Amino acid sequence: MTGRERLRKAGKNEVRNQEHGTCGSLKQWRAERPDTRMKEVLGCVRRADQDFHMISAGDRVAVGLSGGKDSLLLLCALSLYRHVRHDDFSLRAFMLTIGKQVPETLGIQELCQRINIPLTLRHTELYEILFEARKEGSPCALCAKMRRGMLCDLCREVGCNKLALGHHREDALETLLNAVTRDPSLNQKEILLHILETRFI
Numbered sequence: 001m002t003g004r005e006r007l008r009k010a011g012k013n014e015v016r017n018q019e020h021g022t023c024g025s026l027k028q029w030r031a032e033r034p035d036t037r038m039k040e041v042l043g044c045v046r047r048a049d050q051d052f053h054m055i056s057a058g059d060r061v062a063v064g065l066s067g068g069k070d071s072l073l074l075l076c077a078l079s080l081y082r083h084v085r086h087d088d089f090s091l092r093a094f095m096l097t098i099g100k101q102v103p104e105t106l107g108i109q110e111l112c113q114r115i116n117i118p119l120t121l122r123h124t125e126l127y128e129i130l131f132e133a134r135k136e137g138s139p140c141a142l143c144a145k146m147r148r149g150m151l152c153d154l155c156r157e158v159g160c161n162k163l164a165l166g167h168h169r170e171d172a173l174e175t176l177l178n179a180v181t182r183d184p185s186l187n188q189k190e191i192l193l194h195i196l197e198t199r200f201i
Contacts, residue, residue: 041077046084055162059089062160063117064151067095067108070166078164079115093119094154096147098126120158124150141178 049055063078065071078091093112097103102123112119126146130139148165155163167175 038077038080041073042080042084045077045081049081055085055089057085057088059162060160061089061091061162061164062151062155062158063091063093063164064147064166065093065095065108065119066166067103067105068166070168072108072111072166074164074166075111075117076115079117091117092158092160093117094151095119095121096126096150097121097123098143098147100127120154122150122154 055061061078063071063075065075075091075093082089082091093108095105095108105121109119124147126143129146130136130143134142136142151163151165155161
């Protein structure tokens with residue numbers, strides 16, 4: 001059955017259900033489908049890959065998960081993008097724990113199982129290092145740097161050659177602004193020129 005036939009059948013069923021007061025309108029049902037937005041995300045992933053050659057055939061790509069919406073959306077988008085590229089690269093997911101207690105990860109494990117992506121959970125001592133040993137007042141930058149190092153170590157451990165992170169444009173601009181304001185040795189003019197040339201903004 002084609003997508004159009006499924007839609008037509010769903011519409012007929014919905015009209016029947018509407019007569020019994022059990023379902024909303026067909027227009028509402030169409031509006032709530034996630035397909036359109038995910039297609040937009042896939043379009044962005046595809047353009048980024050084509051413009052910057054981010055993924056090559058045979059790559060083993062690891063996706064770093066924090067449990068937030070950015071990294072989970074990236075995981076789902078890359079999972080679908082595998083089919084666009086006819087499965088010429090493989091995916092796996094990494095998740096590092098940060099707090100003293102192991103977080104609840106059942107939902108993430110079920111998602112990875114559903115989209116057929118192996119998940120590696122690794123408990124870390126980041127909390128103890130940052131808050132007990134070093135007593136950091138503003139640990140975010142150091143925490144991010146240490147987590148990235150641990151993810152790179154995991155990539156080497158399991159044989160992944162690329163690491164994908166849910167670091168979107170606003171995150172990158174904030175990182176750039178931090179670097180420019182904190183490190184006067186950076187050539188700001190060259191950085192902005194490179195950004196404009198690569199159509200980053």
